[in-house]
Amino acid sequence: MSIVDRLSDACLRGAAGRWPDADGMLREWRAELAFLGRDRSLRGARRRIGFAASLALSAPDSPVRYWPRRAGAITQRATGHLALAAAVTMVVPSVALAIAFALPGIPRPIAGVLGEVLVVAAMVWIGARSVRSAPAPSASPWRFAIATVVPIALAMVVALFLLGLPPQPRYSVMDGGFAEATGTGSMIAGHGAIAWLMVGLWAVVLTPAVALAARCRHVLARVGWLVAGSAVGLEVATVIAAYVPVAGSPVLGDAVRAFPASLVPFGAENLPLGAATYVCFSLLLCAAFLVPAVVRYAPDEAARRAATARFAADVDAPRPVPVAGPGVRVVAMVAGALGILVWAGLAAQRPALVQGDAWTTSMPADVSAAAMVLVLVALVPLLAGRGPVAPGVLTVGATLGVVAALVSGHGWHGPAVVVGMAVVVALAVAAAWAMTPRMAGPSTSEASGRRALVLAAVTAPLAVVTDALAGSMAPHGTLAGAYAVAVGLATVAVANVLAARRIPAPMVGAALWATMLAVFLYAVPYAHVHRWYAVAPDLAPQLVAAVAVACFARWNGRWRTRPVLVMAAVLVLASFASMPIRDVTESVLLTPDNSLITAVWTHSFVVPPQNLVLILAGLAVAASAMSRPRPDTDGALAPVDTPEPRPLPQG
């Protein structure tokens, strides 16, 4: 059996696996392939490969087993879980810091551990929900989530103690680890050998690669493993690159340098790790909740098909967020108002609060982020029942971020600032309240997407202005947690877009993998502190958005010029908006002492507001794509509108 025959047969097997009558289809295709196999020339080989590859990359005529329907439904549901997990990671650190602040007698590591316990408990709960809502729900989701989250969480805490690192709840490696743990554990249920490859701290970078491998193994036999292996290779290359000197940049790899303040000495290889884990967190979180449900093995075929059909129905007819009861709405209003007051109050008093050690200094920013989350969470039940919730909530979130950046950048404080910020937020909430019903209705998917795109276009110039007015400083009020929400949700949106279209799984995996690659390109230059590569960090979310644009551009055979132009404008504006941040980074990074490390560290915590803009664009694409009727594989004919005959000119 030649390589071509093996490859062709692997393609056929992969394709047949997605059809309801897998055995019958495989038998039929093999018969045709055998006929083609009589021609042993190069042309014959090309025809055999073409025959098999076309089937492997096509969608079966099955609404149940076709994976994008499952993925679309899962991403739709996972969005809530993802947002919840991101919110937890934003809120819990502030709780721990508040404990340390309010009870100075308690050792701060203990406060940090308390925070971590909260994170673990929350992640277990979220993980259990995620596992339960997977197409092949586990019989014991709680036990499953506990078994996957707790051991790795404990291992990380112990490792940090052994390394002498302060167990700050904000430490991103841990957050990413929790997320990864949930996904890893889920995969262990069905793909033990694959999952065990991922276990460990470094494995947090492998989740998307393994997801891709799990899909590709049906198509190209062992190629999927090569893809997963390439992730390891990329990681090794990242570390090696950290030791390669680049002309004109400080060389960190020739010696271990002491990290300033309380952190332990570290090598240059830790920089890419730290930066990558921080930025990868959201992507991993996303992958952790998406991957297991998509690739999980289910021994009971009938149950899996029934569950998948139910999910597919959700994709075709998304259920609106149910209306909340009056009690919930009252609580939400009170909580939201409280969040606004805390958020505005902290921003107004910021100059007085940011004195002291690192913990005390970071407390206002963390509590401020938690207050923002509180406002956004409270907005959900208030908007529920009026229409799509996400655009309104995210618009308010973007407004909060922009206002915080302005106030922080100018150092404004005092009662007038509190009133002003509260008024701005109240106006944003009112706008969301008024906007949401206009996005509701049976045929509003495209219209709502268009309006959300307009919102993004409006917010993008705000981001530019904010950066300019803020004195070229990154907004302090927008923390990495916000970045997690932004990039994570954008990734979910893109996954939705890709899943809603009939795009083969390997291409989706490649798109997500390309995003990961961009993130790593971001990580490497921070070891070198090379100014050219410093452009990379802002490219990762923009790459995600670009993929969304590319997928959205041609839908069902029709080009959609206007939305694409709007999104392109958003991307251009976002690129300009990110420039001042890089200027500041460069000027600090060129300092020849350890302060450059501090700059890198600080830079990892902030998020350019344009990412919040990109999220809106991504969600707009997703909202528009998700409820659109699915095109047939072969491209349906556009309906022919017969115009009324116009009167012919006389003479």
Add this chain to the structure above:
Amino acid sequence: MGNDVRMTASVIAVLSAFLADPNDERYGLDLMKDTGLASGTLYPILARLERAGWVGAAWEDIDPAVEGRPGRRYYRMTPDGVVSARHELAAIHQRLSRVAGLSGRVSEA
């Protein structure tokens, strides 16, 4: 029999190939050659037509050891499928003719 066959350019091509001789039995490669469609496009369409009852399928009754090849699966239009397909194609032809007529009148003007 369901009437849920969505008429697309590819479906029209497949139906036209079948209707060239409705009694003829066709197999996948044969249809691919006639329609110019790729396998990944053709087989979902065949499955759709079969589910709608427009096309029936049967395995070739041969001895693979004797023939030196596995048995193929042959497709043939059902009587109801022939009627429905002709009706749908005629309707599309009529609509396209109207559009063509309108555009011709406009260009003449």
